[in-house]
Amino acid sequence: MKHGIGAVLLALLAAAGAADPLPARAPEIASYDIEVRLTPGTQRLSGRQRVTWRNATPDAVGELWFHLYLNAFRNSQSTFVRESGGQLRGDRMPDDGWGWTEVTSIRTADGVDLAAGATFEHPDDDNAEDRTVWRVPLPAPVPPGGTIELDMAFEAQLPRVFARTGYFRDYFLVGQWFPKLGVYEPAGTRGRASGGWNCHQFHANSEFYADFGRYRVAITLPQRFVVGATGKRVEKRANPDGTAVHVFEQADVHDFAWTASPRFVEVKARFSGATDVTAAEYAEAAALLGRSLEEVRLSDVDVTILMQPEHMRQAERHVAAAKAGIKWFGLWYGRYPYETLTVVDPAYGARGSGGMEYPTFITAGTTVLFNRWPLDRLRLPEEVTVHEFGHQYWQGMVASNEFEESWLDEGFNSYATGKAMRQAFGPWTLEVLGLRVSSAELPRLGNSVERMFDRVRTPAWRYSSSNNYGFNSYARTDLTLRTLEGLLGERTMARVMRTYHERFRFRHPSSEDFYAVVDEIAGRDMRGFFAQAVERPGVLDDEIAAITSARVEPPRGVFGEGPARRTISAREAREQAREKDAAGGRLWRSTVLVRRRGEVVLPATLRLEFEGGDAQVMALAEGEPPAGSVDVERAGLLPGGAGGEPWRGRFKRLEVVTPKRLLAARLDPEGRHELDVNRLNDARRVEPDPRAATTWSARLVFWMQQMLALAGL
Numbered sequence: 001m002k003h004g005i006g007a008v009l010l011a012l013l014a015a016a017g018a019a020d021p022l023p024a025r026a027p028e029i030a031s032y033d034i035e036v037r038l039t040p041g042t043q044r045l046s047g048r049q050r051v052t053w054r055n056a057t058p059d060a061v062g063e064l065w066f067h068l069y070l071n072a073f074r075n076s077q078s079t080f081v082r083e084s085g086g087q088l089r090g091d092r093m094p095d096d097g098w099g100w101t102e103v104t105s106i107r108t109a110d111g112v113d114l115a116a117g118a119t120f121e122h123p124d125d126d127n128a129e130d131r132t133v134w135r136v137p138l139p140a141p142v143p144p145g146g147t148i149e150l151d152m153a154f155e156a157q158l159p160r161v162f163a164r165t166g167y168f169r170d171y172f173l174v175g176q177w178f179p180k181l182g183v184y185e186p187a188g189t190r191g192r193a194s195g196g197w198n199c200h201q202f203h204a205n206s207e208f209y210a211d212f213g214r215y216r217v218a219i220t221l222p223q224r225f226v227v228g229a230t231g232k233r234v235e236k237r238a239n240p241d242g243t244a245v246h247v248f249e250q251a252d253v254h255d256f257a258w259t260a261s262p263r264f265v266e267v268k269a270r271f272s273g274a275t276d277v278t279a280a281e282y283a284e285a286a287a288l289l290g291r292s293l294e295e296v297r298l299s300d301v302d303v304t305i306l307m308q309p310e311h312m313r314q315a316e317r318h319v320a321a322a323k324a325g326i327k328w329f330g331l332w333y334g335r336y337p338y339e340t341l342t343v344v345d346p347a348y349g350a351r352g353s354g355g356m357e358y359p360t361f362i363t364a365g366t367t368v369l370f371n372r373w374p375l376d377r378l379r380l381p382e383e384v385t386v387h388e389f390g391h392q393y394w395q396g397m398v399a400s401n402e403f404e405e406s407w408l409d410e411g412f413n414s415y416a417t418g419k420a421m422r423q424a425f426g427p428w429t430l431e432v433l434g435l436r437v438s439s440a441e442l443p444r445l446g447n448s449v450e451r452m453f454d455r456v457r458t459p460a461w462r463y464s465s466s467n468n469y470g471f472n473s474y475a476r477t478d479l480t481l482r483t484l485e486g487l488l489g490e491r492t493m494a495r496v497m498r499t500y501h502e503r504f505r506f507r508h509p510s511s512e513d514f515y516a517v518v519d520e521i522a523g524r525d526m527r528g529f530f531a532q533a534v535e536r537p538g539v540l541d542d543e544i545a546a547i548t549s550a551r552v553e554p555p556r557g558v559f560g561e562g563p564a565r566r567t568i569s570a571r572e573a574r575e576q577a578r579e580k581d582a583a584g585g586r587l588w589r590s591t592v593l594v595r596r597r598g599e600v601v602l603p604a605t606l607r608l609e610f611e612g613g614d615a616q617v618m619a620l621a622e623g624e625p626p627a628g629s630v631d632v633e634r635a636g637l638l639p640g641g642a643g644g645e646p647w648r649g650r651f652k653r654l655e656v657v658t659p660k661r662l663l664a665a666r667l668d669p670e671g672r673h674e675l676d677v678n679r680l681n682d683a684r685r686v687e688p689d690p691r692a693a694t695t696w697s698a699r700l701v702f703w704m705q706q707m708l709a710l711a712g713l
């Protein structure tokens with residue numbers, strides 16, 4: 001909130017050389033003290049919670065809005081089920097596996113009953129049957145700076161695991177389970193005209209948004225269950241009735257999830273800031289980021305992996321991946337501030353609960369097949385664990401609004417995950433029977449002109465399709481940030497990401513906040529890049545459409561006037577040419593036709609490759625290329641480098657006259673245009689070399705086939 005002033009203050013602090021720009025604590029806005037009992041046979045939760053909400057805005061707030069997420073699974077009429085058609089994230093909703101929640105009582109701390117005035121709201125669509133958003137008018141507004149406490153009781157039926165949460169036999173992954181406040185946003189937040197609750201319905205393609213606070217959760221369930229949860233276990237006691245109470249606490253978080261199963265095997269590990277990072281790695285990170293060694297120093301973390309017994313052979317892989325995440329995200333963006341991390345390996349049959357993130361608590365994804373040849377070299381289990389861990393940074397701490405700007409969490413995290421994976425485990429994500437696909441190549445596979453219809457920045461439920469939600473929020477943002485890195489350079493990009501994280505840790509930044517950090521750290525206006533790559537539809541697809549290179553023929557025909565008129569015959573011209581050839585002096589005229597098939601205009605460079613190994617790299621700048629004959633070896637065609645204004649037409653035709661024959665032309669030889677939807681048309685040879693072309697396309701097709709096969713696993 002009030003981030004205009006906050007950003008100025010932070011900038012001043014940074015300018016004054018404040019010791020550590022990482023904020024130590026989150027603002028306490030929405031805190032929950034919950035007692036919940038799980039009755040396994042019925043899959044029911046009975047809960048009581050005291051909710052404390054502090055009004056950190058300048059508005060007097062007369063109502064509270066809650067998410068009742070489990071009602072997404074209530075019946076076929078919910079917005080979630082209508083949108084998803086009962087299928088999500090590669091999983092299908094089981095028949096009759098409904099879930100729901102009901103608030104049975106809600107009172108202020110002094111006993112005023114608020115239930116009578118409460119209503120279900122559907123701010124995003126006209127679905128009056130959706131019960132995932134609940135509005136509670138208050139007897140008196142909460143003044144700016146004021147606090148309200150509510151006592152609530154709720155009952156919940158967990159769904160059969162399908163989308164993230166629920167049960168499968170005696171495995172429970174309990175997420176989105178308690179009545180949870182939305183975020184009150186004052187006027188000006190993400191461009192809103194007046195203050196109000198940001199509390200969206202639960203959509204098929206959307207995740208979450210909440211304020212930070214302190215959680216204390218006491219979970220009661222039969223003693224045979226192994227339990228894991230957000231935060232730190234502060235108490236565990238046995239009751240005479242055969243149940244146990246597990247109490248977890250965590251501050252500075254905006255959600256709480258837990259899991260229980262009698263089958264979990266608990267694997268303990270510890271990340272050590274002293275021994276898991278070398279002195280050289282600290283020094284390298286400090287130099288890259290321009291920070292002191294103290295600022296990049298990491299703290300210790302207790303890691304708990306809750307494994308399915310049949311996956312035990314992969315336990316060490318999850319430990320290694322969790323440690324890699326803590327290390328590389330910590331070094332690059334700022335130390336992981338929590339004492340614990342819990343990684344849950346979901347039960348077979350509960351795949352829908354895998355690959356999910358909650359504060360200090362993530363769910364992994366694996367299958368027993370990944371133990372075995374030839375699939376044992378797929379890095380997918382590591383990738384999922386590193387990715388879900390990465391959400392501690394992008395969405396966990398930098399708490400963007402996943403409903404409205406999913407690219408800021410999923411996409412930033414995909415970009416960061418790829419970097420961490422390459423750093424920790426090498427370039428290859430997939431390695432099967434000699435085939436290798438790198439994590440850098442994977443996001444490109446889905447990129448095509450089909451992506452021209454959507455803007456990257458779109459509310460999650462408003463993309464043209466669920467597939468386009470996924471591609472834009474994840475892979476396309478990864479490619480966008482890698483393209484930005486190509487334009488800014490690795491060091492500047494690293495400092496952009498560090499600064500953005502530091503400045504917005506424990507806050508709710510929007511896209512504009514990120515753009516401002518980029519401009520500030522890069523020292524130039526990059527809005528044009530984001531306007532095209534993020535805010536507008538359209539794709540990047542520059543191509544070399546045609547290329548020629550031919551000898552410059554000596555002049556022939558009629559020259560001069562009056563007595564001086566003479567005719568050079570074709571035979572004479574050929575003779576002249578032969579003489580020049582013998583002397584080695586004949587020139588080559590070469591043409592290159594560059595075309596823009598997409599809407600996105602980025603600074604582009606072109607590499608011309610001449611006979612004998614000579615090459616010339618030029619910026620394709622706005623304006624006409626120099627006319628006539630140019631000695632590219634001496635003068636160059638146009639200023640090199642990719643700064644300045646890119647060319648803006650639909651095509652550009654270059655003609656050069658040189659002593660050597662042009663062999664090939666290649667756009668973006670530095671490989672910075674990661675966003676280009678077709679990299680096969682970026683280069684062309686004067687004499688087509690079918691061998692090279694088929695090798696590329698064969699490789700591409702092969703990858704795609706492998707991906708499809710994998711997706712079907």
Ligand SMILES: [Zn+2]
Pocket residue numbers: 387388391410413
């Ligand atoms: Zn994710």
